[in-house]
Amino acid sequence: MLKNFQHAKTAFEDKLVRIALKGFMLPTIAALVMLFYADVSIYFKLLLLILIFTIIFITLLSIRQTVTFQLRTSTNLVEAMTSGDYGMRANNKDVKGALADFNELLNTLASRLSEQSLITREKQILLSKITDQIDVAVVAVNDQRHITLMNPAAERLFKQRFEDRQGWPITSLGLQNLVAATQQENLNKVSELEIGDNKRKMYVRTDTFFELGIPHYLIFITDIQHILRDEERMAWQRLLRVLSHEINNSLTPIASIAETLHQLVKTQEDDPEVGSPQLSESMKEGLSVISERAHALNLFIQDYQQLTRVPPPTKSVFKLTPLVQQICQLFDSCHISIPEQDVSLYADRDQLQQVLINVFKNANEANISAGNTASPIHVNWVTSDTTLTIHVTDKGQGIHNTENLFVPFYTTKQHGSGIGLILCRQIILNHGGEFTLANAPQAGARASIQLPLIS
Structure with a gap:
């Protein structure tokens, strides 16, 4: 019944027409009575009657159209502001009285909203530039634990593009435990997170913000390994x-x-x-x-x-495959898995050659010490949108003491100096990359060199 009642309601412009019609009713009746008793021709009476009703009709139609036009104009202006378009203005020319005040108020509201929208956009651009430039990885999660924001630092850390992960569950980044803990209390601590295949120490801070009264979560992750390594060095x-x-x-x-x-x-x-x-x-x-x-x-x-005395890298563009093939010629047994498309690097070729020779030499000595002189050194590399990862795998006895790999003076070789791996890692760090050494999945050890690709 409520719907029927609402449908039965008269439109505002029709109400004004009815009011005007009521206003015309009494003088029209009086004119008809006078016309009826007037001593004039019947044709004149009919003509005068048609003229009166025509004037009334045109007047009512004009009132309705004027009111409808003004209401439609105001509606379009408000609708445009609702949609975020603040460029429209009400025409206040040749308008006076209450309607002029109403149009002026609409124009003032549109100007204020336009100004606030501009300020908001400028602040959003500023915030976006800040989050793009900082080295802290920022990840935003909604109440459904889906990813709503990843800044470039987070993309580099997780090697995932935000466009590819937007709307995905936070489990795709392995941060679900942080979100669950944040629902109880905001975190501010050093945690060991599993990033890719490696566990890394990260400084983690979390916070909560609200959208439409619904809690969302922010995760700030700082990679402190570089800081610790720099302090150690x-x-x-x-x-x-x-x-x-x-x-x-x-x-x-x-x-x-x-x-x-x-x-x-x-x-x-x-x-x-x-x-x-x-x-x-x-x-x-x-x-x-x-x-x-x-x-x-x-x-x-x-x-x-x-x-x-490790000098800063003197970078140039060169192909990776010829460099690796040249180094493999220095060793008796070396197997290279070359992708179909070669990779171009922007790096210091001499320093990278020094690192690869050292890594190949260690792999060759590991094979010899394990009695696997016939086993080749396996070399392959994989690429993503932004990084190149070179893997060098041997068939030796593996690594027994991983904690002291990058400690100066420490060596397991009889005539070793204990600085080879440290120099390799320092050179790769100077290139903005990562150098890791771990036991291979099956046997032996694997050295991984991660370098940024040409953007």
């Missing part, structure tokens, strides 16, 4: 500078004394009365040991000083 650099200073201060007098004693021994040999031949021989042996150790110590310091 700087600490070792300070230590190496101290060691270099102290050891060089000892090497200089040792070398000088050894040279002086060599001259004395030579003098004794020329004049046998100065000392016995047995003494001369013992002094020769001792001095040889001193000289040899001083030389070895000097080489030791020179090797470790390389950690503080």
